[in-house]
Amino acid sequence: MRVDQLTTPAxxxxxxxxxxxxxxxxxxxxxxxxxxxxxxxxxxELARRLAQHGHRGFCCATVREMxxxxxxxxxxxxxxxxxxxxxxxxxxxxxxGARVTVAVDSSPTIDAAAAGGVRExxxxxxVGLPRCGCSPDDAGRLADEARAAGLAVRGVMGYEGHLVGxxxxxxxxxxxxxxxxxxxxxxxxxxxxxxxxxxxxxWDSNRWITELQAGSYLxxxxxxxxxxxxxxxxxxxxxxxxxxxRPGGWGVADVGLKALGMDHGNPSIVDRPRAKxxxxxxxxxxFGLKDAGEVDVGSRIRVQPAHVDPTVAxxxxxxxxxxxxxxxxWAVDLRGW
Ligand SMILES: Cc1ncc(COP(=O)(O)O)c(C=O)c1O
Numbered sequence: 001m002r003v004d005q006l007t008t009p010a011x012x013x014x015x016x017x018x019x020x021x022x023x024x025x026x027x028x029x030x031x032x033x034x035x036x037x038x039x040x041x042x043x044x045e046l047a048r049r050l051a052q053h054g055h056r057g058f059c060c061a062t063v064r065e066m067x068x069x070x071x072x073x074x075x076x077x078x079x080x081x082x083x084x085x086x087x088x089x090x091x092x093x094x095x096x097g098a099r100v101t102v103a104v105d106s107s108p109t110i111d112a113a114a115a116g117g118v119r120e121x122x123x124x125x126x127v128g129l130p131r132c133g134c135s136p137d138d139a140g141r142l143a144d145e146a147r148a149a150g151l152a153v154r155g156v157m158g159y160e161g162h163l164v165g166x167x168x169x170x171x172x173x174x175x176x177x178x179x180x181x182x183x184x185x186x187x188x189x190x191x192x193x194x195x196x197x198x199x200x201x202x203w204d205s206n207r208w209i210t211e212l213q214a215g216s217y218l219x220x221x222x223x224x225x226x227x228x229x230x231x232x233x234x235x236x237x238x239x240x241x242x243x244x245x246r247p248g249g250w251g252v253a254d255v256g257l258k259a260l261g262m263d264h265g266n267p268s269i270v271d272r273p274r275a276k277x278x279x280x281x282x283x284x285x286x287f288g289l290k291d292a293g294e295v296d297v298g299s300r301i302r303v304q305p306a307h308v309d310p311t312v313a314x315x316x317x318x319x320x321x322x323x324x325x326x327x328x329x330w331a332v333d334l335r336g337w
Contacts, residue, residue, distance in 0.1 A: 003326060014234045015327060021220070035057045037215030069334070084102060091117020094119060113149075122155055125186040133158060136185050164200060172205060200231070224308075237302070250278065252284050260280060
């Protein structure tokens with residue numbers, strides 16, 4: 001099938017660009033040094049491709065992602081890099097033979113892990129992002145508590161999410177050094193061999209961790225595109241122009257905010273780089289016609305999202321393409337909770 005025969009909006013993955021991104025990252029972070037985050041793509045088919053390249057440990061953000069990965073035979077070493085209280089479902093995965101590690105940052109999350117049948121944890125440390133993670137000086141106490149509850153403590157994690165998107169490279173690097181000093185202090189108190197953290201934006205500046213948790217690098221988005229990273233934009237949406245208002249000077253395509261993660265801003269029309277996106281509404285993208293070139297009702301356009309993770313989560317499938325040919329279809333099978 002050809003891309004222009006797909007029902008729109010359709011989520012497209014450029015296979016050659018995806019493979020280039022896998023290779024670029026894999027050269028710097030080979031094998032188990034990389035723990036790709038499945039939250040960015042939510043597809044066991046894509047995860048399988050990473051496993052074929054030697055990355056067999058994964059990060060997940062939800063219990064559903066953990067379950068789907070284990071069911072797909074990708075449960076060698078799954079880290080739920082997030083706090084969770086409904087741990088019985090994780091215990092069931094352990095019983096079924098998956099290796100499950102969960103992030104904990106408090107007594108209730110430690111108790112829940114032990115009660116649910118989880119056997120291994122990482123102490124999640126706050127390194128500057130106001131989200132999950134204990135204070136660095138509380139990490140040792142929590143590790144002792146976890147061990148007393150019968151849990152194996154593999155080490156620490158600390159995600160510097162407040163830094164990964166900084167466009168100023170020097171500021172990003174200085175921030176990472178500071179954040180990772182906090183994580184190192186916590187690690188001294190906790191012990192264990194794992195120091196997990198990092199993301200796409202800090203892939204080459206975070207030298208303190210034992211494993212990198214990046215995910216966006218595989219498909220990329222326009223927000224990360226601004227950082228000048230060596231990863232190629234592999235994700236676009238095919239859309240159809242459904243209305244043209246020549247006197248008003250605008251066109252409308254059938255890709256709105258129900259098909260696009262918008263928290264990092266408007267998407268870009270990549271095959272008409274001078275076209276200005278005005279706004280998105282539920283089912284519509286409105287753009288200025290002035291610099292858009294020849295556009296008619298029925299024209300196909302290609303749009304790149306500003307934020308990959310929520311965009312993928314809106315879709316049931318990824319159409320895998322080479323040029324204009326659709327060569328495969330991968331289910332986005334890790335959605336939901
Ligand atoms: C805990 C955690 N680790 C790592 C990442 C890295 O993701 P990215 O590759 O998008 O920078 C994220 C993204 O939100 C995250 O939440």
